[in-house]
Amino acid sequence: MSLDWLPKLAEGNRGALARAITAVENETADAQAVLAEVQPRLGCARVIGLTGSPGAGKSTLVSALVAAFREQDLSVGVVAVDPSSPLTGGAILGDRVRMSDHAGDPGVFVRSLASRGHVGGLSRTAARVVDVMDAAGRDRVVVETVGAGQSEVEIAGLAQTRIVVVAPGMGDDIQAVKAGILEIADILVVNKGDQPLAQASAAQLGDMVSMTANGTTGGAWSPPVIITTAVTGEGIPELAQAIDAHGRWLAEHPRGLDPQGRTRQLVATLAGQRLTDALLESGDRALEDLLARVARGETDFDSAAREALKLMSQAP
Numbered sequence: 001m002s003l004d005w006l007p008k009l010a011e012g013n014r015g016a017l018a019r020a021i022t023a024v025e026n027e028t029a030d031a032q033a034v035l036a037e038v039q040p041r042l043g044c045a046r047v048i049g050l051t052g053s054p055g056a057g058k059s060t061l062v063s064a065l066v067a068a069f070r071e072q073d074l075s076v077g078v079v080a081v082d083p084s085s086p087l088t089g090g091a092i093l094g095d096r097v098r099m100s101d102h103a104g105d106p107g108v109f110v111r112s113l114a115s116r117g118h119v120g121g122l123s124r125t126a127a128r129v130v131d132v133m134d135a136a137g138r139d140r141v142v143v144e145t146v147g148a149g150q151s152e153v154e155i156a157g158l159a160q161t162r163i164v165v166v167a168p169g170m171g172d173d174i175q176a177v178k179a180g181i182l183e184i185a186d187i188l189v190v191n192k193g194d195q196p197l198a199q200a201s202a203a204q205l206g207d208m209v210s211m212t213a214n215g216t217t218g219g220a221w222s223p224p225v226i227i228t229t230a231v232t233g234e235g236i237p238e239l240a241q242a243i244d245a246h247g248r249w250l251a252e253h254p255r256g257l258d259p260q261g262r263t264r265q266l267v268a269t270l271a272g273q274r275l276t277d278a279l280l281e282s283g284d285r286a287l288e289d290l291l292a293r294v295a296r297g298e299t300d301f302d303s304a305a306r307e308a309l310k311l312m313s314q315a316p
């Protein structure tokens with residue numbers, strides 16, 4: 001299949017972006033070429049993760065945040081990840097409907113991803129889609145995830161700035177924040193600021209933050225608690241400012257991997273690429289059988305990948 005369109009990805013061409021995302025999402029034969037094209041262009045986008053329980057107002061908030069970014073003339077990519085729903089699920093459809101505020105704006109590109117059974121696979125796919133958007137020159141990439149335990153922590157790992165959204169008075173949410181989500185939050189948002197318990201919930205979260213912050217050394221980032229009303233846009237400028245402030249703080253306090261960690265990451269990536277090439281070029285009989293089984297739907301991509309790894313490690 002021709003890859004004529006691929007160089008257009010770096011120019012930010014929407015058609016090329018859509019094709020590139022589809023290739024990495026569906027792991028088509030073009031995926032490797034796309035990832036190779038993407039790799040040298042990474043690191044320009046600011047990636048913002050936003051997570052919270054269903055109904056907290058994440059999608060409405062993302063849409064409002066996108067509007068704020070667009071006012072600053074920043075191009076935006078949105079990756080909506082729902083580990084709990086199949087691809088045709090209602091939440092995903094809902095995201096699309098809400099993001100329709102930005103339909104027709106070439107500066108906004110939205111892609112929804114849903115679970116196909118493997119959360120690990122989903123966060124890997126999400127990471128690749130974020131990379132493709134980054135390489136296509138999107139200034140901001142927002143990754144929206146439904147809070148569903150481990151998965152949002154994994155997906156939050158993609159983001160430079162992580163926002164946890166709760167709705168007022170949702171005791172369970174506050175508990176969830178306590179149970180570890182707080183550790184991943186750079187910014188806490190109490191959405192639905194128009195509801196009576198918003199101030200109290202924000203105060204409660206603020207107390208939790210200061211209790212945690214007591215144990216940290218000077219210069220650490222202390223997550224601000226921001227009250228927003230996504231439906232009216234109230235609090236959105238403050239949220240956008242907090243995101244910028246965190247970006248500036250990160251520039252001075254990079255929390256990226258240390259040099260050893262980066263080397264490990266790089267070697268792992270290169271080893272992964274070699275393995276990919278070897279697999280693509282291999283004419284191994286057992287591998288062909290495995291691919292045929294995938295084609296017949298007898299095994300899924302993830303199990304097939306594991307089996308392929310085993311086959312490759314046995315190869316002479």
Ligand code: GDP
Pocket residue numbers: 052053054055056057058059060061094191192193194195228229230231232
């Ligand atoms: P998500 O499931 O977290 O993505 O939440 P949604 O964005 O779908 O919002 C859930 C519901 O809350 C929708 O009916 C929204 O219109 C509503 N909602 C979102 N933000 C606000 C807000 O600031 N105030 C009020 N009163 N309702 C809101």
